[in-house]
Amino acid sequence: MPAGDPAQPESEPFPLSALQHAVYCLRQAALIHVERAWADNRFTAEGHVLHTVADKGGSRRARGVRRVLALPLASARLGVAGTADLVEFHPQPDGSEVPYPVEYKRGKPKLHRADEVQLCAQALCLEEMTGMAVPEGALFYGETKRRVVVPFDADLRRLTQETAAAFAEVFAAGTTPLPTTRRERCRACSLKDLCRPEVVARPVIAWRARMVARLAAEEAAS
Numbered sequence: 001m002p003a004g005d006p007a008q009p010e011s012e013p014f015p016l017s018a019l020q021h022a023v024y025c026l027r028q029a030a031l032i033h034v035e036r037a038w039a040d041n042r043f044t045a046e047g048h049v050l051h052t053v054a055d056k057g058g059s060r061r062a063r064g065v066r067r068v069l070a071l072p073l074a075s076a077r078l079g080v081a082g083t084a085d086l087v088e089f090h091p092q093p094d095g096s097e098v099p100y101p102v103e104y105k106r107g108k109p110k111l112h113r114a115d116e117v118q119l120c121a122q123a124l125c126l127e128e129m130t131g132m133a134v135p136e137g138a139l140f141y142g143e144t145k146r147r148v149v150v151p152f153d154a155d156l157r158r159l160t161q162e163t164a165a166a167f168a169e170v171f172a173a174g175t176t177p178l179p180t181t182r183r184e185r186c187r188a189c190s191l192k193d194l195c196r197p198e199v200v201a202r203p204v205i206a207w208r209a210r211m212v213a214r215l216a217a218e219e220a221a222s
Contacts, residue, residue, distance in 0.1 A: 014171040016073060016082025020118040022167040029167055030176040031191050064091055073125035078164040084122045099126040101137040108143045113159060115139050116150050120160040123152050
């Protein structure tokens with residue numbers, strides 16, 4: 001499938017949340033969503049706590065805005081299915097409602113665009129499901145307790161579609177890519193022990209080699 005093409009509608013949908021992992025590291029996304037490998041660390045645990053309220057679902061109105069928690073989403077074009085933490089439906093003068101997705105995240109805004117791509121994918125799902133244009137949404141970060149408005153411009157939409165197409169190939173083939181060359185991202189990854197066990201084992205291997213050499217030297221000297 002050429003990069004940038006939407007996933008085929010007849011293919012099995014993959015989780016919408018996989019796009020966040022795929023932007024950060026395609027191998028991480030495959031380990032989680034193809035090999036079903038997972039490991040919690042402090043960051044993932046904090047994320048689970050932050051989502052507790054949103055995952056309960058429900059709908060209410062506040063200041064004329066309809067707010068729906070845990071709204072199921074899907075897009076045949078992207079080949080994804082998932083759940084939005086919160087979708088606000090903002091009333092318009094003509095009586096229609098414009099969807100406004102809000103995603104809850106731990107920590108603070110990041111240098112990469114993984115969170116933005118996940119949110120944009122929600123917007124593309126909402127556009128396909130409702131027929132309404134979704135021009136922007138927001139990311140709410142637990143550390144700053146603030147929303148960051150995310151415009152769904154052409155560049156972000158293109159990145160989202162390209163990421164969906166790339167991971168759709170991996171998901172359909174059931175393959176796991178090689179480790180990323182962006183090694184700085186490995187430090188905060190909860191899967192680094194599963195992804196690159198040889199790196200984690202290096203200190204133990206080195207210690208064992210030193211002990212064997214020392215014992216051999218002691219034996220030779222006796």
